[in-house]
Amino acid sequence: MTTTLHTLSSAFAIDDATWWxxxxxxxxxxxxxxxANGDGLGDIAGITSRVPYLQELGIDAVWLSPFYPSALAxxxxxxxxxxxVDxxxxxxEDFDEMLAALHAAGIRVVVDIVPNHSSDLHEWFQEALAAGRGSAARERYIFREGRGPDGAEPPTDWKSLFGGSAWxxxxxGQWYLHNFAVEQPDLDWSNPEVREDFVRTLRFWSDRGVDGFRxxxxxxxxxDLTEPLLSHAExxxxxxxxxHPMVDRDDVHEVYAQWREVFNSYDPPRTAVAEAWVDPSRVPLYASxxxxxxxxxxxxxxxxFDADQFQKIVSANxxxxxxxxxxxxxxxxxxxxVRHATRYGLPHPDRDESGRPAxxxxxxxxxxxxMxxxxxxxxxxxxxxxxxxxxLGLPGSAYLYxxxxxxxxxxxxxxxAERQDPTFFRSPGLDMGRDGCRVPLPxxxxxxxxxxGADGAHLPQPDWFAAHSVAEQDGDRESTLMLYRRALALRHELQSGEELEWVDTGRPDVLRFTRPNGWTVVTNFGTESFDLDDADFLLASADTRVGAVAGESTVWLMAHAD
Structure with missing residues (x-):
């Protein structure tokens, strides 16, 4: 079977409500x-300048991490x-130009919404600091009196996810709650003003043409902050x-039901995807x-990188x-x-009783x-x-970083001295933070x-980036960039239905599944080659002989028509 690179149309189907x-x-x-402006920090105009690259890559949408005014805490x-925009x-205006360029290239735009907390520089929080105890401004956040005779002890012993006290x-003399960095005070979602303001934010970006929200x-x-507050251990x-008083509460879905009404008021409806680290049984509540x-x-x-883990995860999800x-x-x-190319090149980590990496x-x-x-x-x-x-062979949405x-x-x-992630500074010697996956692209x-950019980058780039650059890989058929381009092009042509069927391979380290149209994916998680039956070869992640899947590689096939 021969294939050609899929070319995106100059404009997507504007009424396609199921694109996501x-x-x-x-x-x-x-x-x-x-x-684009050479100050060492990536910018909106820089994204616009790379729209041709994104179009050639073959993606359907971009998700933009926050680009709003921020102290970058x-x-x-x-x-x-x-x-x-920061x-x-x-x-x-730069954002509007970027949005128009991406839409013209057939690429939708999803933006990040950060509703749990604001910056401590947000006008609301600055107003709360100035207004003092008992003010309406403080009721938008979570302020409490401290413990002890002079209130010098935090209200509870709760820990921030970035290390240290959560207060x-x-x-x-009052204390405010911050589940993340100290510069990120938690908003109080029992306050109707908070809920109304986020609805305005969702409409603001939807009215500009944004297609969805993360x-x-x-x-x-x-x-639920009913007194007395529980301890961290409790x-x-x-x-x-x-x-639970603090996370994954049923009443959060009252917020999202209101947001869905907002999303559905647009044609096509705006999409949303939840970052929700919750028990699997709770995920459908967010995805409904x-x-x-x-x-x-x-x-x-x-x-x-393990066949049994991958198969169980796919089936369950x-x-x-x-x-x-x-x-x-x-x-x-x-x-x-940590980027998966690195995770997969390290020995398996120890795992706790739940099976997660320790x-x-x-x-x-x-x-x-x-080292x-x-x-x-x-x-x-x-x-x-x-x-x-x-x-990329699975049914559903694929998110690429x-x-x-x-x-x-x-x-x-x-x-x-050049690190930026608060996790590193608040957890010295315990967590190196996330800067290593955020280094600017080569x-x-x-x-x-x-x-x-014209000069340096806001995080230092290593010398080995040269061999991984776009310029180095563009046109090299064996490169990872070209593999992704070919895979995304084929995926556009082959993606059909939302089901798959597992096919027994006779080996525990080899997974094989087929899609409704006969598209077949075979991944060899082991090191020994795996022989294939007769089928039309489409694509492989590594060099392999005809009729086989090399160790630690994947091939795409198309079953012969009867």
């Missing part, structure tokens, strides 16, 4: 994608103004069954048609998606985790400065290419920032 169900979505971390997830990244004292920590918004001991409509599935992101009427999502890397896979390697355990770069990339073809199409590894050797094989 099978979409290939490319995550852009704007500050590290492309720098948490990579832009500390939002100072939800309805504007002036270092551009203007609203910070202000000048007049909801940051969607399971965190609503909280909270940890409670089941997360919808009644009356709620956000889709939820991230992070299970492959946490899995080893297809059932979950079916139960909600949604389609599932697949992801191997994002802006919060440490975030790759953290030990980062803590040693990228121990030893990284097998070639093996990591080989497995990453195989996993990518496996993922910028740079994975270049086969980028994690950058380990960032000097402490577009050329030379220059001060490998083509990212």
């Amino acid at each position: 169900r099978q979409a290939a979505v490319y995550q852009i971390y704007p500050r590290s994608f492309a720098d 948490d990579g832009g997830y500390d939002v100072a103004d939800y309805r504007n 002036p270092r990244l551009g203007t609203l 910070e004292r202000v000048e007049d 909801i940051d920590v969607a399971h965190f918004l609503t909280k 909270l940890e001991a409670l089941p997360k069954d919808g009644n 048609a009356s709620g956000l409509g889709q939820a991230f599935n992070f299970d492959l992101l946490e899995a080893d 297809l059932v979950l998606a079916s139960s909600s009427g949604s389609s599932t999502t697949w992801v191997l890397s994002n802006h919060d985790v 440490l975030k896979h790759g953290n030990e390697w980062l803590l040693s400065g990228g 121990q355990p030893e990284l097998d770069r070639a093996r990591g990339l080989r497995r990453a290419r195989a996993a990518a073809l496996f993922l 910028q740079g994975e199409e270049l086969g980028l590894h994690e950058v380990a050797d960032i000097p402490d 577009w050329t094989s030379s220059g001060a920032s490998f083509g990212f």
Whole structure:
């Protein structure tokens, strides 16, 4: 069977309300994608300049991590103004130009919404600080009196997810809650004013033509802060069954039901996907048609390169998606985790009783400065290419993280003085943070920032980026970039239905599944070659002989018509 590269039309079907169900979505971390003005920070105009690259890659949509005004205490997830563009990244006019260029290239746009917390520089929080105790301004956030005779102790012993106390004292002696960085005060979602303002934000971006929203920590918004407040240990001991005081509460879905009414008021309806780290049984609540409509599935992101794990994860998540009427999502890397080319090149991590990695896979390697355990770069990339073809063959949405199409590894050797992630500073010696997957992309094989911008980049790029640059890989048929282009082109032609059927291979380390149209995916997780039956060869992640799948590789086939 012969194939040709799929070419996107100059404009997508504007009335296609189901585009998201099978979409290939490319995550852009704007500050590290492309720098148009040469200040070392990626910007909106930089994204616009790379639209031809994105179109040639063959994606259906981009998801933009936060580009709003921010002090960058948490990579832009500390939002100072939800309805504007950070002036270092551009203007609203620049955003409109980027949106128009992406739409003209047949690419939809999903933007990040960060509703659990604002920046401490947000006008609301500044007003709360000035207004003092008992003010309406403070009721938009979660302020409490401290413990002890002078209130000098925090209200509880709760811990921030970024390390340290979850409470910070202000000048007049009260404390505010921040589940993340100290610069990210939690909003109080029992306050109608908070709910109304986010509806205005959703309409603001929808009216500009944005196609959908990714909801940051969607399971965190609503909280039961009835006194007396429980201790950290008491909270940890409670089941997360919808009644937990702090996370994944049933009443959060009242918020999302209101948002769905907003989304459905547009034609076509705006889409949404929840970042919800919850028990699998709770995922359908977020993905329901009356709620956000889709939820991230992070299970492959946490899995080893292992056939049994991959098969169980795929089967379980297809059932979950079916139960909600949604389609599932697949992801191997994002802006919060060690890149999968590196994870797959390290020894399997120890696992806790739940089967999850005892440490975030790759953290030990980062803590040693990228020295121990030893990284097998070639093996990591080989497995990453195989996993990518496996993922792109699945029914549902595929989320790709910028740079994975270049086969980028994690950058380990960032000097402490140049790191930016609050996780690193608040967890010294325990977590190196997320800077290593946020290093600006290499577009050329030379220059001060490998083509990212005119001068340097806001995070240091290693010398080995040269061999992974777009310029180095463009046109090289064996490169990872060209593999992704061919795979995404074929995926557009072959994607059909939302089911798959597993086919027994006789080997526990080889998975094979077929799609309704005869499209077949075979992944060899082992090291010994696996012989194939007679079928039309479409694509392979690694060199392989005819009629076989090489070790640690994936092939796509098309069954012969009867």
